[in-house]
Amino acid sequence: MQQKRERLAITMGDPAGIGTEIIIKALSKERVYNSSIPIVVGDYEALSDAIHFCGLDLALNEITSPEEARGELGIIDFINLGYLTKESWEYKKNSTLCGDAAFHYVIYAIQLAMDCKVDAVITAPINKESINMAGHFYSGHTEIFAEYTGTSKYAMLLASKNLRVIHVSTHVSLREACERVKKARVLEVIELAEQGVKMLGIEKPKIGVAGLNPHCSENGLFGKEEANEILPAIEEAKRKGINVTGPESPDTVFVKCAGGQFDIVVAMYHDQGHIPLKLSGFRYDADNNGFESVSGINCTIGLPIIRVSVDHGTAFGKAGEGRANEESMLDAIGAGVLMAQNRRRNA
Template sequence: MEAIIGLTLGDPAGIGPEIIVKAFQDELLSINNRILVIGDAELLKRTAKQIAPEILIHSVTSPEEGWYQTCTIDVLDLNNVSEALPMGKPSAEGGKASYEAIQKAVELALKDKVAAITTGPINKQSLHLAGHHFPGHTELLGHLTGSKNSSLMMEGNSLRVILVTTHLPLDQVKSQITEENVLQSIRLTNDWLQKYVTDIPSIAVVGLNPHCGDGGIFGLEEIKFILPALKIAQQEGIQASGPYPADALFQRVASEKYDAVICMYHDQGMIPVKMNGMGVNITMGLPILRTSVDHGTA
């Protein structure tokens, strides 16, 4: 029997409910998987009535009650969204509902009631309005699971990108490029790849500055922090190399068969991934398996 995957609804005022219903219109999704949606059942019923009335919403109180059959969406009903919730707008109610769905999904995963979780898109402004001040899913999941070292990986069309820093203003990035942070990213990446991909991963690390600082002319982060982190990783037996200039590296990734690329800041890594096609967001360093879409709530 297939394992159960927990799927959070995402922000109820965003596109999460719609894309979930549309995904279940593909019978192969239901035939090949046992998926439990976690969120508000009535909201999903209203959504299905508008765009896919043939789909039945089956409300449950535990994963064991699910039918897991075609044309049916099993929903662990949290009953936490009012019909008056304004669509397409950030709100405290939407943030509260998003948080509660993630919290319940993590609880189920930690108890082995679901084998993995996939999270629908959330709105960070809504999350903050509800009093949950996390930069994003990655940090929230780390908090809920008690994980000290978690990190985001984006995977799409055989390209895997890891970010040393994630949702930070550019003027704060430089202070976070430290030997410790770079080394932590390399170790996390190597551990995850060994667990899920290959025994001996090949990891490329890019620099922060143009031309990797050009010997210190354009910045010293490569010399002071990135290279020392690489040397320690190599001494530990990790097949990591670099630092490489980002503009040159991504042209070579496909041909040189790197298993992953570690980037220093958000757009440095996210632009190549999204130009390469739609991707999957993976959180490394958690005691549970978590994936997500690579887009927002629209």
């Protein structure tokens, strides 16, 4: 019996960036259509332009509802929100127009998922400056999804080929990030880590928790957050039956995870988790001034819907040139399919 194909809403991201390009490149691959029916939420003009400058033999099929999608290789099903006209935007530049368009692509896709018309939402990168220029005051996708789904307990989970991390805090100053390391939040993220890894197909996750301070504070020499906030959260999680270890020294816990001792690391703040993850999934070629590999995904755990994103930004420096790498978009599509399948299986 043929496996059900998951219906995915793929938001186009900021039209001035590489989002449209990596989407059409990903949707030119046969493997995408073996497990999914992808539907782009965006604008005809940007999709048409990307197909042209990438030199791809693809047709566009405009639809008004996900049920109309054909899901055929060589034909991109899309919902046209009509924010752009021909030559109304410019690649590589922040603008109110692109910020507003990118924001509304996301809102539209969220509603499709909330109405159960799609099984997951896959997001191409938005530009934070542009959406704020347009009057939408969010620090990123995560916060938009949380507000428009009415979610109060959520966390950002990143995954590459051999490493997964989830964050206690993300888009705040480092000073504020330290202040957010509290027992209740650390416990919450440990629980979300278990939930997220199970959605990615690991039935009995092993969770490592990073400390905040160097060497986990050396028994209080460099701080007290480990003793006062992180360790009590870990002990409570253990009482709830979660397989969790820590706090582990931040300079070794990610190496242990990449080596298989843990399935995921709870990081205390944005860069603590992002830096090792991108070292794991990105490869930069200085001779060619570009990335040879840009793999990995970013998903928001705790939502009533599935949201997976690429693990990179809008890359204005190469937008509109046809040289963007679609690897992370393919990873995100694959993860969205896997999470949808596992959510249905576990429902």
